[in-house]
Amino acid sequence: MNILSIIIFLPIITAVILFFVRIHVNTIKIIYMIVTSIIALLTLKLYINFEQISSMQFEEIHRWISEYGINYHIGVDGVSLGIVMMNAILMPLVAIALYKQRDKRGYWINLLFVQGGIMGVALSLDLMLFYLFWEIMLLPIFLMIGFFGYGNKNFITMKFNIYTIFGSLMMLISILYIAVQYKIQFDVYTFELDKLQNLILTPTQSILVFSGFMIAFAIKIPIFPFHTWLSDTYRSAPTGAVIVMSALMAKLGAYAIWRVLFTLLDETSHEVAHYFIAVGLFGLIYFGISAMRQTHLKRMFALSSASHLSLVVVGFFIYDVYGLIGSSYLIVAHAISSAALFLMAGMLYERSKTYDIASLGGIATVAPRFSLFFAFFALSIVGVPMTAGFVAEVLIVLGAFNYNIYIGFLTATTILIAMLFMFKMISQVLYGKASKATENFEDLRMHELIALIPLALLVLAMGIFPNYFIKNIEPTAVSYTVGKKVFHHD
């Protein structure tokens, strides 16, 4: 069995077995830790053995539904490597940080399951397989919000679920449509990404197919008009689910734009790119302003992460080597920082029993270590130099200037909006007078430190030695821009 298959199915199979076995929750936590650590080690091995080339590596292919040419086809390249690494690193650390608070079996089983699902989406190279995992990873989140969420959780989890599945079904029709077109042109069914590339579609067809895919991805990310599920869902979801959603699942939406749309509908993507750059820039500002107005900490983080994901979308659609690398880098950087921030928001709630920004304050005086980390991760999201976010944003801005000087200027200035809401939040939450809620604020405990320090180190490492990480993405990014037709937008 290939290493990638183990990465995908070990968590899923463990989750299924754990569901049927009646054992104490502490044992389940231990098993969770063992499995996620194995996955982390395996991905580390994957990272070390990864060669800096643009083609797929560690491929595995088996027939699945032969009549329709559907294969179990997985592989990893520079783009998916980042998400796989993030998933593998975050999962055990999340568990370390949360292990005392969560005493429900379902919480851990679902987290395991979703890890496998996300790995599956990131690694699959067959569209049906991709769709399968894309839907499957939704289920644990649906269950987690319903089981452990806050507020009007049943309604919110249904809304989230229905919203997302609507997108998925549109994507399904697009997938089927291109497969049938392929059958018409080449007389055989296939759902393989690399074969479907050869398909020739008329402009109308490709726009329709593009929109089908894009609806699914736009809802998942979310891009501007499709964000209405976002803030409620993040507010009522439990910490573990929020981290998975913001740090990993939302990124998968952005990743899928590259993996699916740029591969299959390269030209169409170029043609519509300026719309998405516009929507992305607008979303960046819109979500930024919305974030500023929030009084609920988690909602604020939700909108802030939406704002940054819009930036990722801009970076992708700029279609420049710098843009692609920058966006992929931002995906990883933002995943770490936002996971850490949501984790700390959960700790904050556990100690102060409130998410209301106005009733917090003065934490810096009582809990210096907490404040240090909190401020550090918040700043890394803003993109302060020496952090990973800085490298990513610089690259995206560079790409934007390459695309068009006005877009470059706009991107460079609108990024600054993150500073507004982040600094405002930091000043309100950490500084000022200690309020009733934060008087007895306990500083970070040992296990929380253990979870946060690796993340902080990673953010620093990615900020100081970007080359070491970028060299893995670069060949793929180059193959998507230089290797293909060069477009000029002046």
Next chain:
Amino acid sequence: MTNTFIALAVPALLLLSAIFILLFGFSSYYSKNRGYYITLVTLFITFCISVNGVGDIHSAEVFPHIFNAMVVYDTFSATFISLFLLGGFLSLAIAKSFIDKTNFFVPESFVLFLFSLFGMVVLTMANELLTAFIALEIASMAVYVLVGLNRESLKASEAFFKYLLLGSFSASFYLLGMMLIYAQVKSTNLNVIAEYILNNDLNSQLLIVAGSMLIMITIMFKIAAVPFGAWVLDVYEGASLPITAYMAAVFKISVFAFIIRMFLTNNDFVQLVFDPLIILGAVITMIGGSLLAVIQSSVKKMLAASSVVHSGYMMIALASIEDIDSSASSAIIFYLFSYFISAIGAFGVLSYISKGTDKLISFDDLNGLGKNSPIIAVSLTIFMLSLAGFPSTIGFIGKFYIFTSAIESGYTPLALFGAITAFISIYYYFKVIVHLYFKESTDVKVQYGYKVSLAFIMISAFIVLWGGVGTSLIFNIPGINALNELSKYAIQSLVF
């Protein structure tokens, strides 16, 4: 085992054991339980016999001299017969605890059960309109009575009466249509009709067009397509749960089996005359069924309404059949199987947790089931996911085939519409999951019926999952590929 033997043995065994129970059912020795077990064993044996006819492509008229080519036994009928017998077996086996806890199942109920299966078996083998009618009526009559089994329940009596009246009324359309066709073709044999249609100008075939329209009305009635399916909610509601499961999953399939045979033998004609009508029918059936399903407050009625939606999906596939080789025809068989197994499971879970009471299971009755009996809750969840077409279940593969075949035949908007309907169905199917897991119940843990019923529910759930992800690569168990192959064989045997 020769095919002729299978073709004779299956109906004969069903009849014999029905007559046996009928004769000896009143003796004190043959209680309800014995009738149940005799039926179960008969179904099991006949199933074992009939699956022998599934693996390869064959087609032959059964004793053409005696039956005058009225019945034909081919892979197509073999596949469907095996499905019915499996369906009958599963719905009875799952209903074990329900049957034990109620007092309205008497030995005769099982006789009716066997008779209805006999009718369906003959219906799928029928190659002629009159035989098909008789077989359909044998099956229908038995099902009418099964619906009204619970004489103490007003609802059941109402359902029985309604179904009987409307069913007989709709059957008369069939007779009239058949008469018109006979008037022109001078035969009721499907092959002869097909040949006549092929060799004559369409403008001279008004009687055939009118006649087949009338036949379509009966068929649309039987599969509960909107506007002819007004009976479905009341009847499914009134019938006791195992019977509802049987009707929704097995009886409907038999009608579909006959439609497919009729359509594929007269394919060009159907395409020309009926395709627009079927498309229209599919669209309004899906809209109507979805609207009905969304507003229901009882799970049983929701499942009943959603079975209308599933008829709509199958009508998409019917419209997409272009010729015998088009993937739509095998897609519909796969979909029938996927719906059949999911619906039997879903209704089976309901009958299992209803503990023999006749109450409608409302959504609130499911509250807390996830905590109290996780295995049942998981099975029900799997069935719901499958009915909703969620990936990794057999229901998804079924929808995948249907939508693909629709797009292949150029009906992309229809596939899109199907996807939107599937999207609406997410609401009512996931509502069940929400109630199962996220709502607290005040009830304490209850002990539900027999482990046997539970075992069969779990087996069905496993089949649903395996049909969604299964591959013969793992453990060498035949998966999706094998099922697809079987439906291909069944279709190809029609032109063998």
